[in-house]
Amino acid sequence: MNTINYLRSFFPGRTEEEIIEDLSLLGIDKETGEDIVTPWTVQSDHETGVDYDKLIEKFGSTRIEEDLLKRFEKITGRAPHRFLRRGIFFSHRDMNTVLDLYEQGKPFYLYTGRGPSSEAMHLGHLISFMFCKWLQDVFDVPLVIQVTDDEKLLWKNLEVKEAIKLAHENSKDIIACGFNPDKTFIFSNFEHIGNNPEFYQNIILIQSKVTFNQVRGIFGFVESDAIGKIAFPATQAAPALSTTFPFIFKGEKVQCLIPCGIDQDPYFRMTRDVAPKLGLPKPALLHSIFFPALQGSRTKMSASDSTSAIFLTDSAEQIKDKVNKYAFSGGRATVEEHRKEGGDCEVDTSYQWLKFFLEDDQKLEELRKKYTSGEMLTGELKKELIDVLQALVGEHQKRRSEATDEIVNKFMVPRDLGFALNK
């Protein structure tokens, strides 16, 4: 499969030059069949996409199994989120440590982030935030959200002012996910670093413990890369250390839990190596699979093609049109054939997206059975997805319109989030 087209399907909005640059950056041999997953590239030559079992093995993380979900339910008294039930968050590091702490009434905190590369956020960008919102509700813990405008200046050649503006605009979409303002701190790296010496101090401490050889091994940096890129991983690592936020944690050493896409794991492999050297706990992680593109992973997408994803600004009509026209179908060529052979849910974007967004397990299973048996046609399945997406995006837009600049500023003030060492 053509690597560039495949990559495009994961990164709608990325130009061909950017993708080629990524590939050469990593020195990827396009002839080998190995999945390559770094923060900048997701490459797979497999028909159904990335082989997640292999990835777990390669990264050395642990699959989220039934027993962990059972323990989760027992301790929290809450049924696991659909993302956990359906293997969307599929891998972890040290989640049992976090549950131990919770069981003992000891604190931990959540950390996630967003690279504000453009104003147009799409559905895939919401996954981690939706999940964090739920975790925050279940565990009632502080959440810090890093918006990496500095990263996007380095990788996307944005101007400083433009990057900061995007950080604020994207924060509105983040806030629209419903975070508790009393327990959530959002920060732009560019803005926060100046007045918060502990942040910068931790960045430098981390930098002092990581060699160029290590980051080259982890991220594939080459000698012609800007030094800012080589130093940046420390900036993404720092929020995983509680001492970065003295106004929240008062200098205490607190366990961190990071929900993120598996592509972000390289940053935190590095962080987990460094944290003990600085006398702090290794951050725990929950990893999600990638959100599939509307066209599935087989069709060519163009950077300037707004039909490649559902954006959070799309109207109900646009959602309907895009799904009907572009959602890859696992259905058969003719109705007769479909009735006889049935559809293939594994490659069908509508079904795959419903797995992310349809809450009702019974209904999802019913749709799967009906589609697989051929009783249900592609158009009918698409209709189910359209209904779910229109409701979801419509509600998001309503909440986003309420997230004014003033509210964004409130989330961005360094402040006490009611953290207590013992509950």
Ligand code: TRP
């Ligand atoms: N680098 C991430 C991106 O480009 C943003 C980010 C910063 C992040 N800190 C994080 C993502 C922590 C997940 C967890 O999107």
